[in-house]
Amino acid sequence: MSGSKSKEDDGSSRPAVARITRSSRSTESRDSGPGQYGKQRKKQLHSALTQDLSQMSVSGQGSPTPSEGKQLGQRHDGPALGKCGGGLASVARRMKIGRCRNIVVVAGAGISTPSGIPDFRTPGTGLYANLEAFNIPYPEAIFNVDYFSNDPQPFFSLAKVLYPGSHRPNYIHFFIRMLHHKGLLLRMYTQNIDGLEKLCGIPDDKLVEGHGSFATASCHLCYTPYPSEEAKRAIMSGDIPTCTFCAATVKPDVVFFGEDLPQKYFLHTKDFPKADLLIIMGTSLQIEPFASLVNTVRATVPRLLLNRHPVGPFQRIPLRRGDHMELGDLENTVRKFAEMLGWHDDIVELMKSQEQQCIATVGGRSGTCSEESDSETDSKCSASSCPSN
Numbered sequence: 049m050s051g052s053k054s055k056e057d058d059g060s061s062r063p064a065v066a067r068i069t070r071s072s073r074s075t076e077s078r079d080s081g082p083g084q085y086g087k088q089r090k091k092q093l094h095s096a097l098t099q100d101l102s103q104m105s106v107s108g109q110g111s112p113t114p115s116e117g118k119q120l121g122q123r124h125d126g127p128a129l130g131k132c133g134g135g136l137a138s139v140a141r142r143m144k145i146g147r148c149r150n151i152v153v154v155a156g157a158g159i160s161t162p163s164g165i166p167d168f169r170t171p172g173t174g175l176y177a178n179l180e181a182f183n184i185p186y187p188e189a190i191f192n193v194d195y196f197s198n199d200p201q202p203f204f205s206l207a208k209v210l211y212p213g214s215h216r217p218n219y220i221h222f223f224i225r226m227l228h229h230k231g232l233l234l235r236m237y238t239q240n241i242d243g244l245e246k247l248c249g250i251p252d253d254k255l256v257e258g259h260g261s262f263a264t265a266s267c268h269l270c271y272t273p274y275p276s277e278e279a280k281r282a283i284m285s286g287d288i289p290t291c292t293f294c295a296a297t298v299k300p301d302v303v304f305f306g307e308d309l310p311q312k313y314f315l316h317t318k319d320f321p322k323a324d325l326l327i328i329m330g331t332s333l334q335i336e337p338f339a340s341l342v343n344t345v346r347a348t349v350p351r352l353l354l355n356r357h358p359v360g361p362f363q364r365i366p367l368r369r370g371d372h373m374e375l376g377d378l379e380n381t382v383r384k385f386a387e388m389l390g391w392h393d394d395i396v397e398l399m400k401s402q403e404q405q406c407i408a409t410v411g412g413r414s415g416t417c418s419e420e421s422d423s424e425t426d427s428k429c430s431a432s433s434c435p436s437n
């Protein structure tokens with residue numbers, strides 16, 4: 049975790065780049081609505097639809113009707129132009145011929161919905177649609193540190209759902225681990241706080257948990273560290289853990305709005321310029337600085353969005369050259385991707401062996417099964433497992 053989360057700290061003692069806080073981004077400014085921007089966008093969309101769309105690489109599960117295509121031109125949030133498919137296959141081809149050896153993954157809550165953890169924004173099932181349970185006035189309050197200071201209960205109720213231990217990583221997590229196993233993962237940047245990346249065996253040095261995690265805890269006021277297991281025990285049994293130094297409420301080191309991101313996040317300044325493929329999965333790209341991070345790969349680097357609908361720069365028509373998206377259920381998409389790469393059986397095998405280890409570790413006891421991270425590293429990628437072979 050960042051050692052410099054203090055809101056009192058004006059950052060003047062550090063270079064400007066050393067402190068980035070988490071913030072929610074306004075959706076209004078990006079939606080086409082009345083006003084000049086809206087008009088320009090409509091015009092752009094209209095001409096784009098009449099152009100040859102071959103450079104757009106968009107596909108989706110299910111075949112969209114002509115009216116869906118039209119809707120897409122107006123508001124880019126439904127299944128997209130299926131007839132322009134091939135994005136996934138084209139990226140898989142690049143990977144197979146060895147042109148992607150430094151892959152960066154940016155992920156969000158959508159990779160964990162198949163594990164039974166609700167995301168924020170999916171209508172109906174997302175946490176934002178089910179706020180009554182948390183008794184908060186507006187969705188972001190749940191991650192607002194001032195709100196937490198007055199009333200930690202809403203966040204603690206959510207924490208009970210998200211605390212590592214009750215959910216298992218799914219096929220998508222293991223696909224990312226397989227990227228590492230094949231020596232292709234430069235780094236995974238996750239916004240998730242559920243710890244499933246670690247649990248599936250993605251090693252620490254390959255992982256940036258940009259919004260922190262439940263692995264450590266500290267006082268939300270003076271940042272005195274607090275034993276994470278004790279914090280968990282208190283929160284799970286409905287108690288409030290308090291700081292041994294100042295008696296303020298302790299919170300797991302999940303990054304709230306306005307708090308600094310962990311120092312590890314700054315690895316992005318090295319990673320993104322080095323990336324030769326960016327895979328973005330299961331995120332609405334509504335939270336900064338993650339949302340803008342995806343724009344920092346080199347202009348020639350392909351970006352692949354795997355999500356239910358277009359988000360961030362993928363809402364633009366035409367797409368940037370080299371941008372691809374595959375829309376639909378993420379687990380199905382990733383399975384399809386793995387099949388194209390010839391990795392499906394390996395992933396299933398990996399999942400099985402991890403589950404067996406988990407059963408052996410936990411035995412009859414309840415609790416979290418220990419992480420067994422991949423011992424393979426990029427350099428150890430064996431000749432037969434390297435996708436270029």
Ligand code: CNA
Nearest residue numbers: 156157158160167168169240241242330331332356377378
């Ligand atoms: P979000 O805003 O809820 O967006 C999730 C995106 O994933 C949406 O675009 C969904 O359409 C898409 N999605 C969800 N499920 C699927 C699926 N099965 N197939 C395809 N697409 C799917 O969440 P973000 O991650 O963008 O927002 C960042 C917040 C959410 C972070 O600060 C997290 O801490 C926070 N969060 C994390 C978790 C977790 O750790 N599992 C859960 C809920 C919220």
